[in-house]
């Protein structure tokens with residue numbers, strides 16, 4: 001059967017009501033489209049966890065600053081729908097802006113501190129836009145579970161926080177980052193990279209992996225981050241916004257190895273901004 005495409009909150013709720021009446025469990029996979037293997041891994045995880053999978057496709061204007069790429073963000077709904085149908089998704093909610101932000105819309109969801117740090121420091125209003133739209137999507141659908149990628153690690157932490165703070169009865173499930181063969185994290189914005197930039201791009205993953213290994217082996221985090229930053233600049237990255245080691249749950253200062261830690265980074269290659277992150281793990285014992 002062709003993938004149903006739902007355009008309005010009423011259509012979304014009617015579909016979910018039918019599934020609920022039939023005793024099904026429902027998972028939601030929020031996306032901005034231009035789907036790739038990372039998104040499809042979320043669909044697979046969702047299909048394994050719930051009996052119905054609803055994907056959302058909404059390029060959320062509230063999370064783009066005026067200087068950012070809202071107008072040129074890659075869009076191909078027909079291709080996305082074909083991928084989702086092949087993957088066995090059960091519905092696609094693809095509303096227009098008016099269905100999400102109706103006339104007089106005036107509410108903002110702000111996650112203090114967490115949303116102002118790292119990405120938030122370089123993209124003012126970004127997490128407010130995300131927190132607002134994710135809250136709306138969760139409240140529209142009220143799924144049993146919603147699925148997000150670790151690729152956007154700070155986003156995941158912000159969403160877990162708001163769901164706990166607002167008592168939204170939805171389980172938040174995380175999926176590991178899907179990477180290209182050379183280590184570059186799959187991302188819709190990778191399409192912006194020139195062939196020369198694409199060749200350099202995996203350096204970001206290598207740089208944060210170096211930091212994670214160094215910290216995992218007991219090395220100095222600040223020094224490792226400074227080295228990684230310099231390596232990226234030497235490799236032709238135009239700008240390095242941050243390379244940081246943080247507590248994996250609070251994103252506050254790390255207390256590794258007492259608590260899990262994460263290395264997060266953002267850097268620019270030409271006009272394309274890439275973000276990535278990896279877990280700090282203990283160095284495996286080596287044979288003598």
Ligand code: AMP
Nearest residue numbers: 031032033038148149151152177178186
């Ligand atoms: P986006 O369309 O970029 O807003 O992403 C939608 C969802 O897909 C978010 O939960 C992302 O974290 C997730 N995602 C994006 N890229 C990847 C990836 N490479 N691996 C796993 N999940 C991803």
